[in-house]
Amino acid sequence: MNSPDDPNDAAYCELPTPKDQRAPSTRSSAPLDIRIDADSGRFVAEVAGAEAFIQYRYEGADVLHLIRTWVPPQARGGGVGALLAEFAMEHAREEGLTVTTSCWFIDQFLDASPQYQDLRAG
Template identity: 40%
Template sequence: MFPRLAVLLRGRGPSCSAACSSLSSGCGSRVEHDRRHRRFTVTPGGGAGTRECAVLQYRFTGEKEVELMSTYVPEAFRSQGVAALLTQAAMNFLVEENLKAHVSCWYIKKYIEDHPLQHYKDLIIT
């Protein structure tokens, strides 16, 4: 179960990109931002015993615009807050990088409706 989401900031060293902040749940799952492949991933349960990971994919559509395309959470880890953890990380990325977003994914649209934070809503292109 994911009882509470907390932000953990890792140290920024020479080999660490600007997206080195990661989100983590109370039970140890951590969101990793893979800028090269334009996705956020989390391996539920810290990766023990499984290769399946949850993924939120995006793509750049302009210099300061992205499309939040899809989320996928393995069936065994659904209803545990994993998609919310991924979406929160993606929304924080938009805020930090001052990006605007088109949202194609139904789950991300629902998350924004359920969490109507103005600094999130201002970044969405309708």
């Protein structure tokens, strides 16, 4: 199995399995401190003693490609991925970027978020 740190695995996107196959979890009400790690091309948050992240790269001057999402198993199902995705979308909006993705989770997030439809690259 691929790891979240494998830079050659552009299709890797690990988050919870579909809701009907997950164990219940408790959503945290604590704010999530998300930072941009430009050196590794990640939006990162520390959760449950590990890093959750969305890996990204720029495609040209105006497109942000969201490659993959990873949330530590012990933090899955608590909304961390959605908070990271929201942060990435707000970053794109602030920077005047459009977004492409190769991550199923980000695709689902965008499908469910009409407020970010304008960010989808043509």
